[in-house]
Amino acid sequence: MRALTAALVLAACGPSARDQGTVDAAGSNTPTPDAGECKEVIDLVFVLDTSSSMDFVLTKLEQQIADVVTASNTLVADSHFGLIAFQDNFALDATGSMSTVHTTAASLQAAFRTYKNVYTANNRNPGDGPTGPTTQNPICEENSLDALYAAANTFPWRPNATRVVIVATDDTYLEATDNYGDRDGDGLTNKTDFPREGNYPANRTMTETVSALRAAKVRVFSFSRLTQPSILERCGTGRRYPWAAITDGWTTPYKGAAPIPMQTDGANYDLDQVKSGSLNLATTINQLVVDSHCNPIIL
Protein backbone atom coordinates (compact mmCIF):
# COMPACT_ATOMS: atom_id res chain seq x y z
CA MET A 1 0.00 0.00 0.00
CA ARG A 2 3.05 2.24 0.26
CA ALA A 3 2.95 2.94 -3.46
CA LEU A 4 -0.66 4.06 -3.36
CA THR A 5 0.01 6.22 -0.32
CA ALA A 6 2.91 7.86 -2.10
CA ALA A 7 0.74 8.52 -5.12
CA LEU A 8 -1.94 10.11 -2.98
CA VAL A 9 0.58 12.27 -1.14
CA LEU A 10 2.02 13.39 -4.46
CA ALA A 11 -1.40 14.12 -5.84
CA ALA A 12 -1.95 16.40 -2.87
CA CYS A 13 1.38 18.22 -2.84
CA GLY A 14 3.00 17.17 -6.08
CA PRO A 15 6.32 17.98 -7.67
CA SER A 16 5.06 21.17 -9.31
CA ALA A 17 4.18 22.74 -5.96
CA ARG A 18 7.50 21.59 -4.53
CA ASP A 19 9.51 23.00 -7.42
CA GLN A 20 7.81 26.36 -7.22
CA GLY A 21 8.80 26.87 -3.59
CA THR A 22 6.53 28.59 -1.12
CA VAL A 23 5.03 32.04 -0.98
CA ASP A 24 5.68 33.62 2.42
CA ALA A 25 3.59 36.19 4.29
CA ALA A 26 5.38 39.06 2.58
CA GLY A 27 4.46 37.61 -0.79
CA SER A 28 7.98 36.85 -1.96
CA ASN A 29 8.65 33.46 -3.49
CA THR A 30 11.11 31.66 -1.21
CA PRO A 31 12.66 28.60 -2.84
CA THR A 32 12.50 25.43 -0.83
CA PRO A 33 15.94 23.90 -0.12
CA ASP A 34 15.71 21.35 -2.94
CA ALA A 35 14.18 23.64 -5.52
CA GLY A 36 15.88 23.41 -8.90
CA GLU A 37 18.08 20.49 -7.92
CA CYS A 38 16.26 17.80 -9.85
CA LYS A 39 17.21 17.71 -13.50
CA GLU A 40 16.00 14.22 -14.33
CA VAL A 41 14.90 13.42 -17.84
CA ILE A 42 12.14 10.86 -18.47
CA ASP A 43 12.61 7.32 -19.74
CA LEU A 44 9.28 5.53 -20.22
CA VAL A 45 9.09 1.94 -21.46
CA PHE A 46 5.88 0.22 -22.53
CA VAL A 47 5.79 -3.52 -21.83
CA LEU A 48 2.74 -4.73 -23.69
CA ASP A 49 0.90 -8.02 -23.87
CA THR A 50 0.13 -8.39 -27.58
CA SER A 51 -2.01 -11.54 -27.30
CA SER A 52 -5.41 -11.48 -28.94
CA SER A 53 -7.50 -10.18 -26.04
CA MET A 54 -5.26 -7.12 -25.70
CA ASP A 55 -5.63 -5.53 -29.12
CA PHE A 56 -7.78 -2.71 -27.68
CA VAL A 57 -4.77 -1.44 -25.73
CA LEU A 58 -2.68 -1.23 -28.89
CA THR A 59 -5.52 0.62 -30.61
CA LYS A 60 -5.95 3.09 -27.76
CA LEU A 61 -2.21 3.66 -27.43
CA GLU A 62 -1.94 4.37 -31.12
CA GLN A 63 -4.70 6.97 -30.75
CA GLN A 64 -3.42 8.53 -27.53
CA ILE A 65 0.38 8.21 -27.54
CA ALA A 66 0.89 11.67 -29.06
CA ASP A 67 -0.64 13.14 -25.88
CA VAL A 68 1.79 11.16 -23.76
CA VAL A 69 4.84 12.18 -25.80
CA THR A 70 3.81 15.84 -25.74
CA ALA A 71 3.03 15.86 -22.01
CA SER A 72 6.30 14.16 -21.11
CA ASN A 73 8.34 16.54 -23.24
CA THR A 74 6.47 19.48 -21.74
CA LEU A 75 7.42 18.29 -18.26
CA VAL A 76 11.06 18.00 -19.32
CA ALA A 77 12.64 18.02 -22.77
CA ASP A 78 14.16 15.01 -24.54
CA SER A 79 11.96 12.19 -23.24
CA HIS A 80 12.88 8.68 -24.35
CA PHE A 81 10.33 5.91 -24.96
CA GLY A 82 10.77 2.18 -25.37
CA LEU A 83 8.54 -0.73 -26.31
CA ILE A 84 8.70 -4.40 -25.43
CA ALA A 85 5.98 -6.66 -26.83
CA PHE A 86 5.28 -10.06 -25.31
CA GLN A 87 3.15 -13.14 -25.54
CA ASP A 88 4.96 -16.39 -24.78
CA ASN A 89 8.27 -14.69 -25.59
CA PHE A 90 9.14 -11.03 -26.10
CA ALA A 91 10.87 -8.56 -28.40
CA LEU A 92 12.53 -5.26 -27.55
CA ASP A 93 11.33 -3.10 -30.42
CA ALA A 94 14.17 -1.46 -32.39
CA THR A 95 12.22 0.69 -34.86
CA GLY A 96 12.75 3.95 -32.94
CA SER A 97 14.72 6.94 -34.18
CA MET A 98 17.62 5.65 -32.08
CA SER A 99 17.04 1.92 -32.44
CA THR A 100 15.40 0.81 -29.16
CA VAL A 101 14.76 4.43 -28.21
CA HIS A 102 11.71 6.16 -29.64
CA THR A 103 11.51 9.94 -29.48
CA THR A 104 8.38 10.61 -31.53
CA ALA A 105 4.74 9.56 -31.42
CA ALA A 106 4.89 8.62 -35.11
CA SER A 107 7.41 5.81 -34.70
CA LEU A 108 5.55 4.47 -31.66
CA GLN A 109 2.25 4.54 -33.56
CA ALA A 110 3.80 2.61 -36.42
CA ALA A 111 5.18 0.04 -33.95
CA PHE A 112 1.83 -0.39 -32.17
CA ARG A 113 0.19 -0.99 -35.58
CA THR A 114 2.82 -3.53 -36.55
CA TYR A 115 2.42 -5.56 -33.36
CA LYS A 116 -1.37 -5.52 -33.73
CA ASN A 117 -1.40 -6.55 -37.38
CA VAL A 118 1.56 -8.91 -37.57
CA TYR A 119 1.56 -10.51 -34.11
CA THR A 120 -1.76 -10.03 -32.27
CA ALA A 121 -3.90 -10.85 -35.29
CA ASN A 122 -2.00 -14.08 -35.99
CA ASN A 123 -1.16 -15.39 -32.49
CA ARG A 124 2.49 -14.99 -33.48
CA ASN A 125 5.03 -14.55 -30.69
CA PRO A 126 6.95 -11.23 -30.91
CA GLY A 127 10.34 -12.82 -30.26
CA ASP A 128 9.90 -15.05 -33.33
CA GLY A 129 9.88 -12.12 -35.74
CA PRO A 130 7.43 -11.31 -38.55
CA THR A 131 7.83 -14.67 -40.30
CA GLY A 132 7.56 -16.74 -37.11
CA PRO A 133 4.93 -19.44 -36.70
CA THR A 134 1.28 -18.44 -36.30
CA THR A 135 -1.45 -19.95 -34.10
CA GLN A 136 0.90 -20.18 -31.12
CA ASN A 137 0.07 -19.53 -27.48
CA PRO A 138 -1.41 -22.81 -26.15
CA ILE A 139 -2.07 -21.61 -22.58
CA CYS A 140 -3.50 -18.32 -21.33
CA GLU A 141 -0.64 -17.11 -19.12
CA GLU A 142 1.69 -14.62 -20.84
CA ASN A 143 5.38 -13.94 -20.43
CA SER A 144 5.31 -10.49 -18.83
CA LEU A 145 8.06 -11.57 -16.44
CA ASP A 146 10.85 -12.04 -19.00
CA ALA A 147 9.70 -8.88 -20.78
CA LEU A 148 10.01 -6.92 -17.53
CA TYR A 149 13.43 -8.43 -16.90
CA ALA A 150 14.50 -7.24 -20.36
CA ALA A 151 13.10 -3.79 -19.62
CA ALA A 152 15.24 -3.60 -16.48
CA ASN A 153 18.43 -4.99 -17.99
CA THR A 154 18.38 -4.30 -21.75
CA PHE A 155 16.67 -0.95 -22.36
CA PRO A 156 19.29 1.85 -22.46
CA TRP A 157 18.12 3.74 -19.38
CA ARG A 158 19.89 7.05 -18.95
CA PRO A 159 21.74 7.62 -15.67
CA ASN A 160 19.88 10.87 -15.03
CA ALA A 161 16.39 9.60 -15.88
CA THR A 162 13.22 9.06 -13.92
CA ARG A 163 12.56 5.47 -15.00
CA VAL A 164 9.03 4.23 -15.56
CA VAL A 165 7.61 1.00 -16.98
CA ILE A 166 3.98 0.75 -18.07
CA VAL A 167 2.94 -2.90 -18.32
CA ALA A 168 -0.45 -3.87 -19.74
CA THR A 169 -1.70 -7.45 -19.52
CA ASP A 170 -4.83 -9.35 -18.56
CA ASP A 171 -3.20 -12.43 -17.08
CA THR A 172 -0.53 -13.72 -14.73
CA TYR A 173 2.80 -15.29 -15.70
CA LEU A 174 4.87 -18.44 -15.29
CA GLU A 175 8.36 -18.68 -13.81
CA ALA A 176 11.48 -20.56 -14.83
CA THR A 177 11.69 -23.49 -15.36
CA ASP A 178 8.14 -23.80 -16.67
CA ASN A 179 7.41 -23.54 -20.39
CA TYR A 180 4.63 -21.48 -22.00
CA GLY A 181 4.50 -23.87 -24.93
CA ASP A 182 3.88 -26.93 -22.75
CA ARG A 183 0.10 -26.78 -22.63
CA ASP A 184 -0.41 -29.89 -20.51
CA GLY A 185 2.56 -29.38 -18.20
CA ASP A 186 4.08 -32.78 -18.91
CA GLY A 187 7.55 -31.30 -19.49
CA LEU A 188 7.41 -31.93 -23.26
CA THR A 189 6.43 -29.56 -26.09
CA ASN A 190 5.66 -32.13 -28.76
CA LYS A 191 1.87 -32.05 -29.25
CA THR A 192 0.85 -30.81 -32.68
CA ASP A 193 -2.97 -30.79 -32.41
CA PHE A 194 -4.64 -27.47 -31.57
CA PRO A 195 -3.56 -25.55 -29.60
CA ARG A 196 -0.15 -26.65 -30.83
CA GLU A 197 2.68 -26.89 -28.34
CA GLY A 198 5.98 -25.03 -28.88
CA ASN A 199 9.20 -24.44 -26.98
CA TYR A 200 8.75 -21.14 -25.13
CA PRO A 201 10.63 -21.47 -21.84
CA ALA A 202 10.12 -19.02 -18.98
CA ASN A 203 13.64 -17.75 -18.40
CA ARG A 204 13.37 -15.88 -15.11
CA THR A 205 11.78 -16.16 -11.70
CA MET A 206 9.73 -13.42 -10.10
CA THR A 207 12.47 -12.86 -7.52
CA GLU A 208 15.12 -12.36 -10.23
CA THR A 209 12.86 -9.98 -12.14
CA VAL A 210 11.87 -7.85 -9.17
CA SER A 211 15.53 -7.67 -8.09
CA ALA A 212 16.54 -6.46 -11.56
CA LEU A 213 13.80 -3.82 -11.60
CA ARG A 214 14.69 -2.59 -8.12
CA ALA A 215 18.41 -2.50 -8.92
CA ALA A 216 17.66 -0.45 -12.03
CA LYS A 217 15.39 1.86 -10.00
CA VAL A 218 12.47 1.29 -12.34
CA ARG A 219 8.91 1.91 -11.14
CA VAL A 220 6.38 -0.51 -12.60
CA PHE A 221 2.82 0.67 -13.19
CA SER A 222 0.49 -2.06 -14.37
CA PHE A 223 -2.83 -2.01 -16.16
CA SER A 224 -4.43 -5.36 -15.33
CA ARG A 225 -7.82 -6.91 -14.61
CA LEU A 226 -9.15 -6.82 -11.07
CA THR A 227 -11.81 -9.45 -11.71
CA GLN A 228 -12.06 -12.62 -13.73
CA PRO A 229 -13.46 -12.37 -17.24
CA SER A 230 -16.87 -13.82 -18.04
CA ILE A 231 -16.93 -17.19 -19.80
CA LEU A 232 -17.48 -15.45 -23.14
CA GLU A 233 -14.45 -13.20 -22.69
CA ARG A 234 -12.08 -15.92 -21.60
CA CYS A 235 -8.89 -16.94 -23.35
CA GLY A 236 -9.92 -19.87 -25.54
CA THR A 237 -7.18 -22.27 -24.46
CA GLY A 238 -6.39 -24.03 -21.23
CA ARG A 239 -4.27 -22.48 -18.53
CA ARG A 240 -1.67 -23.46 -15.93
CA TYR A 241 -3.19 -21.67 -12.95
CA PRO A 242 -6.86 -21.15 -11.99
CA TRP A 243 -8.80 -18.18 -13.37
CA ALA A 244 -8.71 -16.63 -9.91
CA ALA A 245 -4.92 -16.31 -10.33
CA ILE A 246 -5.04 -13.75 -13.17
CA THR A 247 -4.47 -10.93 -10.66
CA ASP A 248 -1.45 -12.62 -9.09
CA GLY A 249 1.67 -10.51 -9.33
CA TRP A 250 -0.30 -7.35 -10.17
CA THR A 251 -2.80 -6.77 -7.36
CA THR A 252 -2.59 -10.02 -5.38
CA PRO A 253 0.48 -11.92 -4.19
CA TYR A 254 2.21 -14.35 -6.57
CA LYS A 255 3.12 -17.52 -4.68
CA GLY A 256 3.25 -15.43 -1.52
CA ALA A 257 5.35 -12.57 -2.95
CA ALA A 258 3.91 -9.05 -2.95
CA PRO A 259 2.74 -7.76 -6.36
CA ILE A 260 5.39 -6.32 -8.71
CA PRO A 261 4.02 -2.73 -8.70
CA MET A 262 4.01 -2.76 -4.90
CA GLN A 263 7.62 -4.01 -4.80
CA THR A 264 8.81 -1.27 -7.17
CA ASP A 265 6.98 1.74 -5.69
CA GLY A 266 4.50 1.76 -8.58
CA ALA A 267 0.76 1.11 -8.71
CA ASN A 268 -1.89 -0.84 -10.58
CA TYR A 269 -4.81 0.50 -12.62
CA ASP A 270 -7.96 -1.32 -13.71
CA LEU A 271 -7.62 -2.55 -17.30
CA ASP A 272 -11.40 -3.05 -17.55
CA GLN A 273 -11.89 0.68 -16.96
CA VAL A 274 -9.49 1.35 -19.82
CA LYS A 275 -11.47 -1.01 -22.03
CA SER A 276 -14.82 0.57 -21.14
CA GLY A 277 -13.40 4.06 -21.58
CA SER A 278 -13.99 5.20 -17.98
CA LEU A 279 -10.22 5.44 -17.43
CA ASN A 280 -8.29 7.38 -20.06
CA LEU A 281 -4.96 5.75 -20.79
CA ALA A 282 -3.07 8.92 -21.76
CA THR A 283 -4.41 10.96 -18.84
CA THR A 284 -3.51 8.21 -16.40
CA ILE A 285 -0.02 7.74 -17.82
CA ASN A 286 0.63 11.48 -17.88
CA GLN A 287 -0.36 11.76 -14.22
CA LEU A 288 1.83 8.87 -13.09
CA VAL A 289 4.77 10.34 -15.01
CA VAL A 290 4.28 13.67 -13.24
CA ASP A 291 4.02 11.89 -9.89
CA SER A 292 7.16 9.85 -10.56
CA HIS A 293 9.32 12.63 -11.97
CA CYS A 294 12.10 13.57 -9.57
CA ASN A 295 10.39 11.53 -6.88
CA PRO A 296 12.99 9.08 -5.54
CA ILE A 297 11.82 5.49 -5.38
CA ILE A 298 11.04 4.27 -1.88
CA LEU A 299 12.00 0.60 -1.55
Ligand SMILES: [Ca+2]
Ligand atom coordinates in the same frame (compact mmCIF):
# COMPACT_ATOMS: atom_id res chain seq x y z
CA1 LIG B 1 -3.70 -13.57 -23.52
Ligand SMILES: [Ca+2]
Ligand atom coordinates in the same frame (compact mmCIF):
# COMPACT_ATOMS: atom_id res chain seq x y z
CA1 LIG C 1 0.27 -17.70 -23.35
Ligand SMILES: [Ca+2]
Ligand atom coordinates in the same frame (compact mmCIF):
# COMPACT_ATOMS: atom_id res chain seq x y z
CA1 LIG D 1 3.38 -30.98 -23.16
